[in-house]
Amino acid sequence: MPDGQSTQGKESxxxxxxxxxxxxxxxxxxxxxxxxxxxxxxxxxxxxxxxLVGPEIIERTTxxxxxxxxxxxxxxxxxxxxxxxxNSFSWQHPMGTDxxxxxxxxxxxxxxxxxxxxxxxxxxxxxxxxxxxxxTAGYVGGHIDGVMMRIVDVLYAIPYxxxxxxxxxxxxxxxxxxxxxxxxxxxxxxxLFVALGAVSWLTMARIVRGQVxxxxxxxFVLAAxxxxxxxxxxxxxxxxxxxxxxxxxxxxxxxxxVMLQESFLSFLGLxxxxxxxxxxxxxxxxxxxxAIYPWQLIxxxxxxxxxxxxxxxxxxxxxxxxxPQTRKF
Amino acid sequence: xxxxxxxxxxxxxxxxxxxxxxxxxxIRLAPGNFYMSDKAxxxxxxxxxxxxxxxxxxxxxxxxxxxxxxxxxxxxxxLKYEGQSVNEILWRTLPVSATxxxxxxxxxxxxxxxxxxxxxxxxNHWPDYAAMTLAMLxxxxxxxxxxxxxxxxxxxxxxxxxxxRWGGTPSWNLVLPVITLxxxxxxxxxxxxxxxxxxxxxxxYIRTARAKGLSERRIIVRHALPGALLPVVSxxxxxxxxxxxxxxxxxxxxxxxxxxxYFINANLNRDEPLIIGIVAFIxxxxxxxxxxxxxxxxxxxxxxxxxxxxxxRG
Numbered sequence: 239m240p241d242g243q244s245t246q247g248k249e250s251x252x253x254x255x256x257x258x259x260x261x262x263x264x265x266x267x268x269x270x271x272x273x274x275x276x277x278x279x280x281x282x283x284x285x286x287x288x289x290l291v292g293p294e295i296i297e298r299t300t301x302x303x304x305x306x307x308x309x310x311x312x313x314x315x316x317x318x319x320x321x322x323x324x325n326s327f328s329w330q331h332p333m334g335t336d337x338x339x340x341x342x343x344x345x346x347x348x349x350x351x352x353x354x355x356x357x358x359x360x361x362x363x364x365x366x367x368x369x370x371x372x373x374t375a376g377y378v379g380g381h382i383d384g385v386m387m388r389i390v391d392v393l394y395a396i397p398y399x400x401x402x403x404x405x406x407x408x409x410x411x412x413x414x415x416x417x418x419x420x421x422x423x424x425x426x427x428x429x430l431f432v433a434l435g436a437v438s439w440l441t442m443a444r445i446v447r448g449q450v451x452x453x454x455x456x457x458f459v460l461a462a463x464x465x466x467x468x469x470x471x472x473x474x475x476x477x478x479x480x481x482x483x484x485x486x487x488x489x490x491x492x493x494x495x496v497m498l499q500e501s502f503l504s505f506l507g508l509x510x511x512x513x514x515x516x517x518x519x520x521x522x523x524x525x526x527x528x529a530i531y532p533w534q535l536i537x538x539x540x541x542x543x544x545x546x547x548x549x550x551x552x553x554x555x556x557x558x559x560x561x562p563q564t565r566k567f
Numbered sequence: 568x569x570x571x572x573x574x575x576x577x578x579x580x581x582x583x584x585x586x587x588x589x590x591x592x593x594i595r596l597a598p599g600n601f602y603m604s605d606k607a608x609x610x611x612x613x614x615x616x617x618x619x620x621x622x623x624x625x626x627x628x629x630x631x632x633x634x635x636x637x638x639x640x641x642x643x644x645x646l647k648y649e650g651q652s653v654n655e656i657l658w659r660t661l662p663v664s665a666t667x668x669x670x671x672x673x674x675x676x677x678x679x680x681x682x683x684x685x686x687x688x689x690x691n692h693w694p695d696y697a698a699m700t701l702a703m704l705x706x707x708x709x710x711x712x713x714x715x716x717x718x719x720x721x722x723x724x725x726x727x728x729x730x731x732r733w734g735g736t737p738s739w740n741l742v743l744p745v746i747t748l749x750x751x752x753x754x755x756x757x758x759x760x761x762x763x764x765x766x767x768x769x770x771x772y773i774r775t776a777r778a779k780g781l782s783e784r785r786i787i788v789r790h791a792l793p794g795a796l797l798p799v800v801s802x803x804x805x806x807x808x809x810x811x812x813x814x815x816x817x818x819x820x821x822x823x824x825x826x827x828x829y830f831i832n833a834n835l836n837r838d839e840p841l842i843i844g845i846v847a848f849i850x851x852x853x854x855x856x857x858x859x860x861x862x863x864x865x866x867x868x869x870x871x872x873x874x875x876x877x878x879x880r881g
Contacts, residue, residue, distance in 0.1 A: 392578055394857075397811050404846070501711070502815075502816055506816070518709075524715075539711075539716070543709065547703060547704060
């Protein structure tokens with residue numbers, strides 16, 4: 239520890255900051271000191287909010303929706319950003335239009351809704367599976383734990399996306415799910431949620447298991463067991479809430495991963511189907527026209543990159559704040 | 568060591584079979600048939616097709632036939648690429664994908680380890696921040712955005728490099744696809760190498776090395792790096808599975824005649840023998856690589872062997 243007046247000043251300031259604070263409040267303050275993480279949090283919130291309310295606002299003010307096409311065939315072509323029909327400056331389409339003359343800004347925002355929804359829902363699915371599996375393995379221990387974790391080891395080695403591609407291709411058509419009252423494109427979305435959630439829970443299971451193993455011999459668990467609480471209740475009521483820190487961290491990092499995977503699939507034409515659009519499918523459309531209309535790729539692609547960038551920074555910051563022990567990787 | 572390898576092998580082989588079974592099951596359960604088109608076929612034609620592809624048999628007979636063909640390494644004839652056996656297609660596309668993957672991984676290792684080491688040595692100074700921000704950027708920009716952007720800049724604006732297609736092994740065509748594919752792994756490896764090196768640099772044996780008065784360069788290169796890079800070795804296994812997924816996209820963007828591109832086409836065409844063949848091939852490759860990485864890791868790090876022994880006895 240270096241000496242000196244300033245260090246002492248810092249030390250006492252630190253003590254004041256952290257005195258009488260709950261672990262949650264302390265973690266929050268640590269996060270708030272990390273500029274990059276705060277920036278990430280702010281940016282993700284802005285993008286999420288814009289995606290949620292943006293399309294509605296644009297529709298009310300200009301009448302554009304993600305499937306709105308102009309009646310005039312002259313307008314059914316791709317305009318550059320901020321360019322009107324006669325090549326003059328115009329505020330009408332800040333991101334330009336696609337080949338059908340649809341406003342790209344609305345489409346990017348709508349795509350954001352879908353992409354973020356897939357990310358959050360699939361991450362939740364993976365969270366539920368991973369936490370239950372890892373907590374059970376860690377708490378029960380012994381041979382059951384051995385077998386359960388060996389299964390996870392083995393599953394790690396499978397090239398999932400290959401199977402997910404087959405799954406989406408063959409069950410993606412709405413014919414399989416039709417009759418369940420789903421809107422067009424709904425069956426792909428549900429398949430995406432389940433498929434992506436089901437393949438991304440492995441790391442979560444490992445993390446939770448490690449946490450639970452270190453917790454299960456603590457006094458509060460012993461006390462719960464002594465008072466006759468059932469095992470499932472001990473696992474989910476007493477042990478799991480104490481693993482929340484690493485779980486939040488990893489769940490935050492799962493969201494961008496899942497979004498990336500969704501965009502791969504949509505890019506390949508297997509994920510989100512028209513008329514719905516996600517950042518991946520919008521980018522795929524844009525790539526076809528990259529030589530002539532580069533904005534069709536640049537805007538959806540860069541919005542997505544920016545979102546993933548901020549979510550990753552947020553996850554990293556949360557890890558530093560909540561879970562300093564875990565490796566940064 | 569022998570028993571360790573044997574145990575891993577015992578797990579690996581059924582795993583490959585499970586992956587193939589799963590794929591086969593998905594194709595079988597899916598609605599429709601590969602021969603169904605918009606208009607209905609005459610009953611006799613349909614019967615003939617079914618007979619030709621063995622579809623009139625019970626499901627377990629079909630499954631047995633598929634498994635037998637997988638075990639024999641003969642996947643039959645492609646439905647879409649007429650007159651070509653699946654094996655021919657595999658052997659033709661493999662060099663493309665393997666070249667792409669290996670070059671990308673080599674690039675990722677070299678650049679990633681270099682950047683990670685630099686960042687760790689200059690921790691909390693600008694090289695660290697710059698390297699880690701770039702790494703985060705590499706993890707966040709999807710390769711299907713990065714690839715076309717590189718094409719836009721280097722091919723369509725500057726005219727330095729060809730935009731797409733395969734041009735044999737040593738060719739300028741490889742530059743952009745390899746960079747696109749490697750970007751994510753450069754980032755992962757740089758982050759991993761940085762954290763591991765930081766941890767190693769704090770350890771006792773590095774302090775001992777310093778106390779002995781070794782030069783800083785020797786400490787880093789001879790003492791710290793080998794220990795820090797072990798986790799990078801173990802990342803090779805998962806990286807391969809990612810590389811294959813990434814290669815699917817990159818081959819699609821750059822119109823390369825690789826395994827991934829054929830796999831997507833096979834799915835779109837419902838070319839069932841080709842799907843099964845490619846899935847079998849990819850999953851076997853991934854599983855074998857994972858096995859090799861685990862063995863190499865156990866060989867390099869004696870603690871792993873010890874751990875498995877303890878687990879087995881306890």
